[in-house]
Amino acid sequence: MLLAGAAATGATAQTAAPPLRIVALGDSLVAGYGLPPGDSFPVRLEKALAANGRSGPRVEIVNAGVSGDTVTDGLARLDWAIGDDVDGVIVELGANDALRGIDPAVTRKALDAILKSLAARGLPVLLAGMQAPPNLGPEYKQAFDRIFPELAAAYDVLFFPFFLDGVAAERNLNQADGMHPNGKGVGVIVERILPKVEELVGRAAARRDAK
Template identity: 45%
Template sequence: MLKSFTYGAAARAINASALTLFVSFAAVGAARAETLELVALGDSLTQGYGLPQGEGLVPTLQAWLDDQGADVEIVNAGVSGDTTAGGLSRVAWSLTEETDAMIVALGGNDLLRGISPDTVRANLDGILSEAEARDLPVLLVGLIAPPNYGPDYKRDFEAIYTDLSQEYDTLLYPEFFANLRDDEGNASPDRISAYMQPDGIHPNADGVDRIVEDMGPVVLELLEKAGG
């Protein structure tokens, strides 16, 4: 009897330990499953060109979201020099079954090359169509065109982002550099000196901080739409 009782007690103890371990693993698995994956599809502005590791847009935004308590992992899908055509060519394999949402921040290199707004619109339309097919919420980040291409180009280019955002029901951050401008909306020489790298195209670390400070709350809205 004693031997039988001891064995039974031991078996119950082992079963209890196994159950506790199973519950622990299940809890860890559930916690991991709640972490959202956010793909940031973009160019050098997303990739972090010219900045030390950890000071680019993606790691700075990741740290900001962590501080807000958001359970998300951002995938840096920024490629320096990429146009909207490049983004379209790689969007399908940049997204996976684990992807929960996407930021699209493309068009700067199209501007630098003077690519037709019709072409830019078609490329971005293809990217958003891919996201729609996967039922992914999107934050579309726009840009303001410089005046040197003429008023028609400027009007047509800037309309791309508002039009497509409405068509695909995305969130919209109208202009990547919005928070680097002064109160009148101008990129004054002093602001450029303070927040941009010497090339005048890419933000420095202080500029990235300001961009994330302003864009971050919109990214939180995106995560809410993704189920976070």
């Protein structure tokens, strides 16, 4: 009876544990532009994590995506978007920088500041890379594309090389504008990034346990 009671208490404590809060800081690709609410990246990712058979506390993916945001815009709202109750961060920014042809040096400076701020807070981070379209020319593309892997290495954060991997330029996976994924496209993104998110969740859980 004592053993059964202890097991029940442990199960109750685990059930009652607050969810791990992972904030997805991004642009329209996170916000869910043009999609029903249930098809946005944060919602689909949270469901995929729940269905993945992982033990431990539930994970809540917070949608901090703002359509049209550049990396500099993300930096400007970083302090209020990432509250004290956050356990980890997914950074998905850069698509609008490339679409507008913003100087890669400006993008790099802002992303460096974001990662520096999150590192100072000790928050685990998953950086989702972005790639410039080829029509901007090889010099711009090379300067832009290398920002993400270089800063990921510099700050020793988890890195997913290209957020739109397998979806970019695929007509059946994008909305009519050819730039924003449809529901099926979001499913592909979630499936491919999920292993890295699981790593992020592991780091977030370990950080919480160490407090």
